Amino acid sequence: MTRTRSRRSVLAGTGLAVASAGCVGRVRNIVGRERSDQLTLEVLTLPADSDPNAVRIAQHLRGHMSEAGIDARINTVDQAELLRRSLLNHDYDIYVGQFPQAVPFEADSLYSFVHSRFAAESGWQNPFGFTELAVDDLLGEQRSADTERRMEHLAELQEALCELQPLSVVAFPDAVTAYRDERFDGWEFGHPTSAQGLLRLSFIPPEERDGEDDGDEDADEPATLRLTTTDDRITENWNPIATEYRRHGTFMSMLYDPLVRRHDDGPLPWLAAGWEWADAETIRVDLRDADWHDGEPLTADDVAFTYEFLRDTSSGEAETPVPTPIFRGRTTIPETVTAIDRSTVEFEVGSVNTAVAERALEVPVLPEHIWRDRTELVNIAGIALDEETTEALVSPNDEPVGSGPITLVDATAETEAVFERNSDHFLLDLDPLDPAAEGDSEDDTTDERPGEEHGTGQDDTGGTRRIPNAFRGKPSFERLVVEVVPSDIAAVQQVGDGLADATLSNIGPEAVPRIGREADARLVNVRSAAFYHVGYNVRRAPLSNPRFRAVLASMIDKAAIVDDAFQGYAAPATSMLAASPGLVPEDLRWDDDRGTDAVHPFRGRDGELDVDAVREAFREAGYRYNAEGELLSRDQ
């Protein structure tokens, strides 16, 4: 939001004076200079109905910015629009949002998030426009270094990012889920509303339920898992690469199987039956025997196509490639992806280490016969509108054909989406009581990861783990219904009233106590990796200045936000990798005794800003104030 003041009015006013006084030269010298105005910054976030927490962080920051003399505005838009602005159009000053991955992620996720090579692209890849050579180098080095060196690089990387603050990490929220366990069991493991959490749930047949005998009323009904959310995007769009419609991609990853699914204790072979290192730089993947939802066979060609397509959704039709706004870090890992035969794919990954190489396999596989026809550049009524957008990116994909355990049956916009179990899915055929799988599911010490030094000569079972028992013979629901409700309180109410089995979307601190008051509702809460952060558009002055961002960062009292806004249901953090504590260097860990950020400590106490200290910090960074105490901007 730039506010340029027209000089015309000033000039008109001085016109007479110029003519009469005759000292034209001096007046020109005065009027010819641009006046400085108060700095205006807009904080973009979601309304409380969609996310009760984000707006509180935004208000906290806005209030402190106002105290510091910045004309700070808050603006609320809906979820898709927030992502469209921040990720696709880069049309924002500051946004408050969540990282897209809720389950603790591979550290290489940072590669696409802050690498300068993505600064010009749209999507989750570098939405900030951050360009820092030192950071680029570290991001590259952590991809190829061995485990020990990688830790060092990652530590250095985190330090650099904390120092430079392209974004300010605020807190890692507790993903609170209200659920009832009389119809489905297994909510207590891991992230219950992630794809793997939902897939592992067990249906309790009516006759086995305890408590009152209400079994006969739904004895003949299919086993239906009913979830409530405040996020209506799942009722309108099922395109796995339309990033503005995706939250954590939970349902997309159940519609579209990836080769490998990330699990709490390492990657699980999913659509890949297994993988091995063909040589030091090549992974060979064996596919399971699978069909697409429309009955077409899924082949190695589909996999090869997917990687090529995600890197350029125009398949060469556009002047420059049009990559997807999501999965970008992953698709830049393999150099080539080649179908060797019908069920074998080879990934040439160069010198990247194992952890990063395996991450390349966590991409949803798309059917070539459907997506091949979506490569043309977008047009409305035949008029090409955008050189950089293809049909694939804007299609709502309303008949999603994937290979995953669920299929879309029906949807009513803004109301509900109904999915059905894919009865041909490989999980259903796996025997849950298979003794051979027993050992792997619980203590997983046999997972042999081929290190890059000894990439060759691995035994054939190399990257091949068995699917844990919890997933065998699943999903046990036959139908999955996602119902949209207007707020988190209404979502909890639905569960309390027995109209839903669990809540999907964020539950704010005001709704949490209600879970306890509802007789049959229970609460499960897991630390989410989807950290809340304040993102800065560093393409825009003065946010382009790391000193300016450092002062902004010091105006966020993370501990106070966690206490007040989250009422304790979150953990303040300094580093983006805080969900994987092992990767965070000692001096970047949150220390409750210190109670404030290690790199940019809060200027103030207990949520109250020390206005003089902040103004002094801005002055030291080279910014000026006018007589009214407004922070001036020359660059806007």
Added chain:
Amino acid sequence: MSVLLSVILRLIFWVGVMCFIAGIALIGPRRLYEVAHEVVPILRDAKVPIAGLLVVLVASAVGRGALQTLSELVGFELTGAIFALEGNFVGWIQANFVTTEATIYFSWIYIYGYVFLLVFPFIAYAALPKTTMFKRLIVAYALNYAIGLVIYTLVFAHGPRNLDVATSLLYSFNPDFQALTSEVNENTNVFPSLHTSLAVTAGVFGILTRREYPIWVWLSVWLAVSVMISTMYLGIHWLIDVIAGIGLALACVYLSYRLIEDEDGAREPDDRPDELAAEPTDGAAVAGDGGD
């Protein structure tokens, strides 16, 4: 859906009871009985305004989603500007005046009191000897909706509760109500407050018909003012929305008088009591056109 249904049934029941009691007390059982038999001619007489209102309501119900999308794309995003202009006023109201009793009262007003305030005048004005006020009321309602819908499309803004300026008292107190309100409205339709404008419209009509229904004046003004306060007390609307709502209401009442002239020709559109109990003649041409 069952939550929604139970809310609607409760609403219909209570508003029905209130209308019945108010009808007996203010209109009188005898006249009420007569009106019940004149429904068809009255409706036929007011067919143009009624058609106008129905068109607006149907357009609102059908087109709301599309208009909402349009609003997102091209509307002026005024949330930040409104908040910057009026600041914490609504938060201040909540910080100083919230009590459990007041929350119960205003929640009740926001749903039941409001619907009763809008519905009862239909019955009351249908019971008048002439249908002029009846038609004006319908035209004014239709105009409120139509203009409101246009402004909603032009302005994209969230209310104070969505900015965490105020607590969402209505919905935390009675979450069921949100099933209803989210069904008939979007949370970005805050400017202007249609709750305020329709309530004030009914209140102003109450004042204009003070000769015919002297008690209803006090009741309708009291309800209209309560509705106005409730929208802010409950954290749903900004003060600016309420002010705009009052302006819209006055404009709509004025326009309704311009569009529906008094049937006895040259008479000024004032509130002169009509002693002449002229039977509504169904064939008579309705002056002015519908409300759209």
